Every structure is written in C-alpha cells, then in structure tokens.
Amino acid sequence: MGRARKPFGTRLVAAASAALSLALVAGCSGGDGGSGGRSKDGKVTITMGLFGVMGIKETGLLEKYMEQNPDVRIEAEVAGDEQTYYTALQTRLAAGSGLKDIQGIEIGRAKELVDTRADKFADLSDAGETDHFLPWKLNQVTTGDGKVIGLGTDIGPMAVCYRKDMFEKAGLPTDREEVAGLWEGDWSKYVEVGKEFKAGFKGDGVAYMDSASGLFNAMIYGDSEQFYNKDGDLIYQDNPVVKDAWELATEAATGGLTAKLRQFQPGWDPGLANSTFATAVCPAWMLAHISEKAGPENKGKWDVAKAPKGANWGGSFLGVMENSPVKEEARKLVAWLTAPEQQEHIFKEIGNFPSSEEALKAPAVAEAKSEYFSGAPIGKIFGDAAREIPDEQVLGRKDGTIKDTFSQGLQLVEQGKSPDEAWKTTDERIKKAVG
Structure with missing residues (x-):
C-alpha cells in the first residue's frame, strides 16, 4: 500500500x-x-x-x-x-x-x-x-x-468497494472518480446505479450489492442521531434517518439487488471468493478481510470509490x-x-x-494506496470520509444490539418477508432486547 x-x-x-x-x-x-x-x-x-x-x-x-x-x-x-x-x-x-x-x-x-x-x-x-x-x-x-x-x-470511515470487471460488463464506468460521481451526495443514487447494473449485466449468479444491511448501516451512521437522541431516549421508530435507511435498504432487497448476505456471517466469505456480488459498503478495516477472502486471483479487479456521504462503522x-x-x-x-x-x-x-x-x-x-484495490488512494478516500462525519455522533446504551437486530430484520426481507412485517418483527425484538 x-x-x-x-x-x-x-x-x-x-x-x-x-x-x-x-x-x-x-x-x-x-x-x-x-x-x-x-x-x-x-x-x-x-x-x-x-x-x-x-x-x-x-x-x-x-x-x-x-x-x-x-x-x-x-x-x-x-x-x-x-x-x-x-x-x-x-x-x-x-x-x-x-x-x-x-x-x-x-x-x-x-x-x-x-x-x-x-x-x-x-x-x-x-x-x-x-x-x-x-x-x-x-x-x-x-x-x-x-x-x-x-x-x-x-x-471505520466508509467507502464503496466495487468490482471494475463487473461494472464494465454491465456497461457502467469503471474509473473510481466517475463511479463516485454516479452516486455523489445521495445513497438513493447508489441504488439507482444498482438498477442499471441489474439491467445491463449479462449473466447469472451476480448481485449488485452484498447485503441490504450494509447499505442501512452506511446511511444511518452518517448522521448525528440514529437510534437514540441526546437525552438517551429511543427514537428509531420516528427518526427519519432510520426510516429512510430502512425504506431504501428494503427497496434494494425487494428489487433483487442484493446477494441476500450479511457481512461477516456464513455465506459472505464464499460470496467474496466466488465473486457473487459487485459492490459492498466497506469501512476502512474491511479492506484487509476482502483482500484475504476474495483471494489473489481477484487482485486488481476490486477498486474503492468515495461513498455518497461520510459515515463511520466501528x-x-x-x-x-x-x-x-x-x-x-x-x-x-x-x-x-x-x-x-x-x-x-x-x-x-x-x-x-x-x-x-x-x-x-x-x-x-x-498518501496510502492499496495495491490489491487497483492502487486506490485509500488514505485520501477514507480520510475525507472521516472528516465529513458530524462532530457529534450520539450513541445509545444498546446501539450494537439494535444495529444487529436491524440487520436481522433486513435479512428477513431478503428471505421474502414484506418490509412492513419485517419492521414489526424488528421493533418487537428491539423492545424485548433493550427492556
């Protein structure tokens, strides 16, 4: 690097x-x-x-x-x-x-x-x-x-890791600056690119993104408040940031844009090894894992582009x-x-x-660059993302538990449950978990 x-x-x-x-x-x-x-x-x-x-x-x-x-x-x-x-x-x-x-x-x-x-x-x-x-x-x-x-x-500032070869096959740009420009400033544009990818990619077994939960996490952690407010009150039910992230993530899930995986859960590593998805929202620390699990045969096929909005995970x-x-x-x-x-x-x-x-x-x-990720200037990309994050990030007592519960709920949608039913189940599980 x-x-x-x-x-x-x-x-x-x-x-x-x-x-x-x-x-x-x-x-x-x-x-x-x-x-x-x-x-x-x-x-x-x-x-x-x-x-x-x-x-x-x-x-x-x-x-x-x-x-x-x-x-x-x-x-x-x-x-x-x-x-x-x-x-x-x-x-x-x-x-x-x-x-x-x-x-x-x-x-x-x-x-x-x-x-x-x-x-x-x-x-x-x-x-x-x-x-x-x-x-x-x-x-x-x-x-x-x-x-x-x-x-x-x-x-863990975030970017989007993507497969240049798959983007090319789908008729999309492959240059990281052009790719970042496709979704600049708006996560909904990232999903729209996914629809273009799905329409243009000729072949089976390849999804646009790995998981709906990765998109959800990236959206909520770019805002000052997610699940709790400054007073420690639970606000996820009414917080527009969470609602918007849920709606966009479930749109991607029901639209067939995801590989129906959860990051770091069974199936995700084989998905990297077998090249079953073209993009993943990736915090800086995830690059080492991707390079290891995707293997040397995919070196130079992956690249890193600036995310629509700065966010932190981890x-x-x-x-x-x-x-x-x-x-x-x-x-x-x-x-x-x-x-x-x-x-x-x-x-x-x-x-x-x-x-x-x-x-x-x-x-x-x-000035750090990643040889595995096509020479991507990861020091600049992730450094810029870190500086975009709001000066105050409100955390709650059970943030980790709630995040995991939302990830499980989004997987229910990927498995065929309606977004409304999955939200109800998720809400019930969160209330039980946090007391």
Missing part, C-alpha cells in the same frame, strides 16, 4: 491468529488475572484486557514501550470474540474485581459504559494531549460533566480503571498507545484507520 507499503491482508491474518492463540491460552473470558501492581524493586506491572485485532498487541508496540520504559512490564490478554469479552467485563465491573488496569472498549458499548459505569473508569481528559483526536471520536466517550473514560484507537477505545493500583502509569501508557505516531504505526502494519486527526495528515496515512 503506497510507495513504501506492503499489503496488510496477510499481516492481519497473522495478527488475528496470534490474538486467537493468546485468547485460547488465557481462556475464553480473557483469563482470571486482575490488575497489576508494583514490586519491591520499584518495577511496575500493567495489565491489559483487549479483544479482536486492535493492533495494540499485534504490532510490537507493547515491546517498544517496555524497551523505552525498562521499569514497566505489560501483560496483555486478548479475547478473540468481543461479545465474550464484553460479557466478562460487565460481570467484573459489577463485582468490582478481576479487572485489568486497562480495558478495551468497543464503540457499540461506549455509551452504556459512559452512562452506567463511568465511575469505574479514570478520567483521561488530561492524560497527555487529546486535542489531536477527531472531535466526534472523543465525544463518544465523554460524560455530561466532561469526564473522558477512554482514548480512541481506530475508526472503532474502539482504551480505558483505565479508577481503582487500578498503577493508575497513573496506565494513563501514561494509554496516552502513548493512542498518540498520533502509534496510530500511524498500527495503520502501516495492519491497516486500522487512525482516529487521530494529526495521524490522518501523516504522509504514510494520507
């Missing part, structure tokens, strides 16, 4: 394997060990609880920090599955024991922790420089009285526990790990897109 870059797909696979191996060693729940402490000789042990491939453990940053700070020892445990990790974190927060000094926070959990467990986390508002973060990123973990319970690692934070015996040392470590230089390093190694505005300006990020 870029002049001095290597494709990060294989590195991501290796990193994921390492994370999974560590999770198996530590146990599914992330191990039973708790916080670190100080030894008699003055050395400090800091423990970390992480999940997935956050880039903290996998890219050598912890070893580098320990080299620079020889009196610090870091023990990091990584759970491969975030759901399992979060369930264990909730249990330990309630019990007040078994917590690591530093805990990872996934974006879909941030609001719930801000609202219900902020007292368990140390305030990081003054832990080093924080003005380098994108404004909306820092806002997601800030309480009403200004306490910051975590510092941002990565984000990202995480690092928080420090208030009762950690090494709280100040942990605060320093978190500030260092999320500083622009380290975010840039993680991007170069495995492709996680920085939440630091300063890191976004670094040449290694801003």
